[in-house]
Amino acid sequence: MAEAMRYSLLGGGKRIRGALILAFYRLYNDDVEVCLPFACAIEMIHAYSLIHDDLPCMDDDDMRRGKPSSHIAFSAATALLAGDALLTLAFELMSKAGADGDISAERVCKAIYCLAHNAGVSGMIEGQAIDLMLEGKAAETKIVERMYAKKTAALLTAASSIGCLLAGAGEAEINAAEDYATYLGMAFQITDDILDITGDEALLGKRIGSDSVRDKRTLVSLLGLDEAKTLADCYTAKAIEALESLSGDTSFLVELADMLAVRDR
Ligand code: IPE
Ligand code: IPE
Ligand code: MG
Ligand code: MG
Ligand code: MG
DSSP states (O other): OHHHHHHHHSSOOOOHHHHHHHHHHHTTOSOGGGGHHHHHHHHHHHHHHHHHHHSTTTTOOOEETTEEOHHHHSOHHHHHHHHHHHHHHHHHHHHHHHHHTSSOHHHHHHHHHHHHHHHSTTTHHHHHHHHHHTTTSOOOHHHHHHHHIIIIIHHHHHHHHHHHHHHTOOHHHHHHHHHHHHHHHHHHHHHHHHHHHHOOHHHHSSOSSHHHHTTOOOHHHHHOHHHHHHHHHHHHHHHHHHGGGOOSOOHHHHHHHHHHHTOOO
């Protein structure tokens, strides 16, 4: 099990969610090391979501982060359990940070709640369920947008909020961070869907054309490539605008949004 967990967790990836926790915390405090259990935890939850997302009963993808997907490298049962174990370990790690007393128990509880809420049935899982439900179906833009907000933006929102919560930021700052992440997440998923068509498998590290094979509903399938790209750029601009009310040095967050808009992986 440890080998399968390490294979997916430590085998590459952009680490955006962990980085967002650190970046938002750093707007308020320098001792970012206290955030590491939370940054690791959110990357564990993200890695589990990818292992399960690739399973034959979900997207049935055989390549992830430039390597065979977990269920190909190991077995479907091992992949299922490795995902379950990473999800559970995330909560073990965060609660241990609270028990060790590096951050106040109140802040840790708020952070754990935020991650659980955004990763669960009101967040990422809801989005994944909508994604599967819409396969092969006609869909309105609105439900596809909800799917993106949940399956992708929710975890990015959790990351941004957690950075603020751990730093003891106020409600207005948390709201601005959440706005940034929500828009970033919408742009991020549109770009993911564009890359599924126009990307280079070797750079992307996953198969292209997977969405059309599964007859997925995406904003690209509804709007076409050009309009979807325009929409993604619009969301990126809104994300950057949301940072304006924050007083710290947000240059990394601006660069991150700009960089993700033109990514090839
Ligand atoms: C892929 O996320 C899944 C989506 C939400 C689109 P990333 O593109 O962040 O995956 P890694 O971690 O870099 O592999
Ligand atoms: C995945 O969306 C979102 C998750 C929560 C894992 P996709 O199914 O489009 O992600 P990829 O393209 O497989 O990485
Ligand atoms: Mg999927
Ligand atoms: Mg997938
Ligand atoms: Mg995709």
